Amino acid sequence: MLRIGNFEFDTPFVQAALSGYSDLPMRRIARRLGASYALNEVILDKTVTQKGKKRKRILSVEADDHPVGGQLMGANPDDFAPAAAAMADAGYDIIDINFGCPVRKVLGRCRGGFLLSQPTDALEIVRRVYDTVGATHPVTVKMRRGMDDSPESERNFFAILDGAFEIGVSGVTVHGRTVTQRYVGPSDWSFLARVKRHAGDGVILGSGDLFSAEACTRMMAETGVDGVTIARGCIGNPWIFAECRALALGNALPPPPDVTEQSRVVSEHFAELVNVYGSRQASRFMRKFGIKYSEHHPHARNVRDAFVAMSSDGDFATIIKRWYAPDVDWPTVQRREGHGDLVAAGACA
Numbered sequence: 292m293l294r295i296g297n298f299e300f301d302t303p304f305v306q307a308a309l310s311g312y313s314d315l316p317m318r319r320i321a322r323r324l325g326a327s328y329a330l331n332e333v334i335l336d337k338t339v340t341q342k343g344k345k346r347k348r349i350l351s352v353e354a355d356d357h358p359v360g361g362q363l364m365g366a367n368p369d370d371f372a373p374a375a376a377a378m379a380d381a382g383y384d385i386i387d388i389n390f391g392c393p394v395r396k397v398l399g400r401c402r403g404g405f406l407l408s409q410p411t412d413a414l415e416i417v418r419r420v421y422d423t424v425g426a427t428h429p430v431t432v433k434m435r436r437g438m439d440d441s442p443e444s445e446r447n448f449f450a451i452l453d454g455a456f457e458i459g460v461s462g463v464t465v466h467g468r469t470v471t472q473r474y475v476g477p478s479d480w481s482f483l484a485r486v487k488r489h490a491g492d493g494v495i496l497g498s499g500d501l502f503s504a505e506a507c508t509r510m511m512a513e514t515g516v517d518g519v520t521i522a523r524g525c526i527g528n529p530w531i532f533a534e535c536r537a538l539a540l541g542n543a544l545p546p547p548p549d550v551t552e553q554s555r556v557v558s559e560h561f562a563e564l565v566n567v568y569g570s571r572q573a574s575r576f577m578r579k580f581g582i583k584y585s586e587h588h589p590h591a592r593n594v595r596d597a598f599v600a601m602s603s604d605g606d607f608a609t610i611i612k613r614w615y616a617p618d619v620d621w622p623t624v625q626r627r628e629g630h631g632d633l634v635a636a637g638a639c640a
Contacts, residue, residue, distance in 0.1 A: 293494075363387070
């Protein structure tokens with residue numbers, strides 16, 4: 292089990308905050324397939340406090356979307372406290388602070404991973420958020436293992452980690468790459484093991500290179516982290532949560548989803564998008580998810596191309612009829628071995 296503050300989760304497998312992806316429809320699908328806890332996509336603090344359509348959507352938490360984390364990103368400590376209060380009042384169960392986004396535009400505005408180079412500012416943000424909502428809502432932090440591989444960067448990392456726990460955060464997620472590394476090269480799981488040993492009883496969740504259930508359970512076994520946050524590995528692959536549950540219970544890995552199962556989940560996902568955004572926007576959003584869902588299909592390239600060309604709910608119906616027909620003797624589905632290459636440039640995870 293995984294405990295974050297006053298919340299106890301029956302499995303330690305979390306759907307991470309994914310910029311441009313982990314909206315309500317994605318979270319609902321992940322929960323149906325076994326995610327114990329899911330986070331909303333990262334949100335700028337000012338977006339939460341300034342009026343607008345996006346603010347209204349962000350602050351509308353549905354009854355079936357719990358427990359849910361709200362992840363905030365920004366640069367000014369003064370802006371974090373009111374944003375955290377607004378998200379807590381709206382119904383988010385846990386407030387998460389992003390010190391990990393490696394996107395250049397974000398770094399250039401002194402947000403996300405940039406704050407790993409500014410431990411004083413980072414800890415002031417944590418303090419403001421904790422003082423505002425910490426009495427009623429767990430506060431957590433998302434970090435990478437530093438700005439770069441320099442000794443100074445490592446010192447800053449541990450200063451923020453230790454300071455955050457001293458302030459009272461309920462957990463810290465650590466991605467095993469540096470900010471400058473972005474998504475190039477392997478995630479350093481040995482660093483995660485060091486962090487967990489250092490943190491002792493402090494809750495540490497690991498992140499990075501989690502594209503299969505085997506990788507998720509192996510990270511926990513090798514590093515000792517208390518849980519894992521699955522990011523790029525669950526886009527178009529919500530079945531990873533059910534697979535993780537099976538392995539955690541000591542059961543055999545279930546077979547990969549066949550075309551019938553894919554059709555069911557893809558159709559449910561599109562229906563959720565329509566419900567939340569309307570059919571026109573849903574068709575646009577489904578393209579990026581469909582590209583990833585297509586990796587499971589025995590005719591992956593054809594299905595991918597069909598989703599790329601999709602522009603209406605009629606196109607979606609045609610894709611289902613052509614590529615997910617139940618009366619076709621589809622080839623055996625192979626387990627996906629993707630590594631997130633199709634994730635949109637600029638996504639924070």
